[in-house]
Amino acid sequence: MSGFSGSGALPSGPGFRKPAPRSLSCLSDLDSDSAPEPPPYRPPRRPGRAPPPPPAPSGCDPHLRPIILRRARSLRFADALGLELAQVKVFNAGDDPSVPLHVLSRLAINSDLCCSSPDLEFTLQCLVPDFLPPIQAADFGERLGRQLVCLERVTCSDLGVSGTVRVCNVAFEKQVTVRYTFSDWRSAHEAVARWRGPAGSGGTEDVFAFGFPVPPFLLALGSRVHFALRYRVAGSEYWDNNDGRDYSLTCRKHALHMPRGECEESWIHFI
Template identity: 35%
Template sequence: MPRGREISLKPPQSPNLRRRCTSLPTPTERAKLEIARSRSPTIKKKVRFADSLGLELISVKHFDDTDVPEGPLHLHHLETKFPRGPAQSVFMELQFTNPGTLPGFEQKVREVNVLLETVEADEFSLSGFVRVLNLAFEKSVSLRYSLNNWITFMDSLASYVPNSSDGDTDKFCFKIVMPTYPDNGGTLQFAIKYCVGGQEFWDNNNGNNYKVRRHRFKMSPPREWENGWIHFI
């Protein structure tokens, strides 16, 4: 039974091999060398350690709380350690009370045929529900709104809410997403149009229209942060 090749773990004793290498072979040269060794049955395989060839061993650095990382980590460190500057916030003020929250809402729908139920507004959209009297199967509900006090206006069709009929009334929902919104202090105005049986019925908040005003304000930091800001020049 042939014996396997022996692996010599003893580092060479020649002084010339103990000197630090001034250059290393390229990946291509190393690949050619390995191929030549594998094809030569007379060459013994040897294990050599990095320090015997003059190479540096792996160095591990331990950081403590006093060390400050460099590069992007340094920026992240500053961002989490110090408070940010005052932020801006937007508040949309409904300048009316949602009719659906008032007593006698359903009775009023039967009287006026169409009535806004609830509405919500944020910085970029307006959404809500409308209740209409079920005068015929074919009907349509739309929202007419303006951002410039009715110099121009737009219509947005509302959608029927499935299974919302109580026999006498139906519910529709709407949502408009606007690429632009009124500036600070600006007002969006809207009214509801209900078309059924060749007739039009309007809900315009008793002639005043429904109005949503936009407010933008700055959020100030707590007083204990006042002396903690970093100023960059």
Template identity: 35%
Template sequence: REREREREQLRNVLHDASRLESFLRDRRRARSLPAYPAALLERQSGGGKRVKFADSMGLTLESVKHFSALEEPQIPSKVLSRHRSFPPPQHDLLADLRHRFQAGRDTDRLLACFPELRDAERRVLQLRVCLERVTITQFDVSGQIRVLDGREDKEVGVRYTFNDWLSHVDAQAVPVAAEQTDLVGERFVFTVFTPPFMAPGSIVHLAVYLKSDGGEFWDNNEGQNYSFRYHSMPGTAAFHST
């Protein structure tokens, strides 16, 4: 009996060795190694399903697909049609906005609502201060003021409004050197910056002033204001009044 028991144990050992050799041979034939322990892959998820991979169990993969860099991908027609229905790229939208903005800059501008300015010397002798010249661009109104006051301590400027005098802003003018020796009075210049976008029909009103120890003097176009109306029109030439 003792010999039969030893023979049985030997047969079991040989059988186990054969199973181990077969297992190792199958593992060598496997194309890849398991990324995670099989015990973790066999855990149940929230839906109660189990996921197992063939190579994690020591089995061979059914097939292996090799991709080439020269091989063009085959995209299903449904995917292509959905891609074509997407909105245009963002840079196209920005280009369209820039084009519209440039078109608005080229066609919309302020126009003077008063006659061409003349007789600056006569008016400055009468009012002590007068608007002598204005230049309108796409973004501002620049002007030249004539002043008859020899005092050093004086303030010259322009008062303007965008809301029909519900509120206003004062902008101080700065002196400029005279280009002619027989000039009556002194010259000052100013710039009023207008909003980049104004509704059609909007009006900018302004008047020029002189403040000194001798008093306060105004030129407001004989009480009518110097007004500029916002219009849409072709062309880019600036308006000059002398």
């Protein structure tokens, strides 16, 4: 049995191995295990609901990022675009205003209402037909059978010209058109008539109604309006142009006579 040579002596023998000294790295590991580092400081969050996470994009859709573009306001002057900076209009105090004739006629009516004799007399400019109503002619039926289309009557008002047309009922599909002009056929316009109802015995005839406006500035003394009628049916075309003379209306002065008491109570006082 072997003894110890001192209090700090280590046992020796064939089965005993001396422990290896620890390295500095191992010592540092021991120090870190014994004293862990404190967690990083995080500021406290404000109370409230946390914002929801953005929806995850699908497998087919690319990841999009919101882009906000703000267009800056720009200021450009007219001269930069080749325009004038100012427009000057000169008005002469001595220039007489241009008043349409139909306005002057209304003013004349109002003046006559204030200072007139017991019987009111005034004149108006309006379109007057240059022909008698064709439906009152003795040969109206003969003309209708020959042309398959014939004007019945026409009326004129401030809204324009209106009238009715009678046609032979050849087929179900049919069209009636009025062609009119204000410039003696240098230019022309068309208006489609609308079906009004059957006529004649056994529904062998139909009646159509038409109308077209007349601008007030065209109502000068002596001005004329011409028109003709066209009838399309079963692939054929028929015309009524007053036997080649056209239907015409002329602007004329029309005299009106009305008792003063009756006029003050009528609608004409408010024109």
